[in-house]
Amino acid sequence: MKPSILKAKDFDDMEEIAKPFLENSYKIMSSEPNYILIRKRNFGKIYIHVLFLFLILFVISYNSILIYLACGLYIVYFLYYLFKKSKIILITTETLDKDGNPVEFDDIDDIKD
Numbered sequence: 001m002k003p004s005i006l007k008a009k010d011f012d013d014m015e016e017i018a019k020p021f022l023e024n025s026y027k028i029m030s031s032e033p034n035y036i037l038i039r040k041r042n043f044g045k046i047y048i049h050v051l052f053l054f055l056i057l058f059v060i061s062y063n064s065i066l067i068y069l070a071c072g073l074y075i076v077y078f079l080y081y082l083f084k085k086s087k088i089i090l091i092t093t094e095t096l097d098k099d100g101n102p103v104e105f106d107d108i109d110d111i112k113d
Contacts, residue, residue: 003037003088004106007095014091017108021089035092044081052077087111 008014014036021038022028030037043049052074060067089111097103 003090004111005103006089006091006108006111007105008091008093010093014093017091018089026087026089029088034094035090038089038091040087042081042085042087044077044085048077 006017008017011033018026018028018036018038021040024040026038026040028036029039052070056067056070056074060070092103095103
């Protein structure tokens with residue numbers, strides 16, 4: 001997943017921008033004087049987890065190939081949400097990337113929780 005990039009003037013501004021995200025269950029992954037990288041993990045919908053677990057534990061017989069299919073689908077669902085739907089935000093003071101090209105910044109209002 002591509003991170004959302006937010007512009008800050010200095011380190012204090014980065015902390016001010018990050019504060020509402022940190023209060024909304026984001027966690028700091030990395031921090032340096034010129035950037036803060038935060039992430040909010042997404043595990044999927046709780047009712048989908050309950051449905052899969054109910055099917056695996058109570059409905060599907062243990063001698064059936066369906067249990068392997070249900071377990072596989074459950075693992076794919078969980079990993080998809082964990083790695084593709086988790087939100088990553090980079091708050092930085094840098095305006096150029098490593099190649100010297102200008103960085104495209106996102107608007108803070110476009111980032112939805």
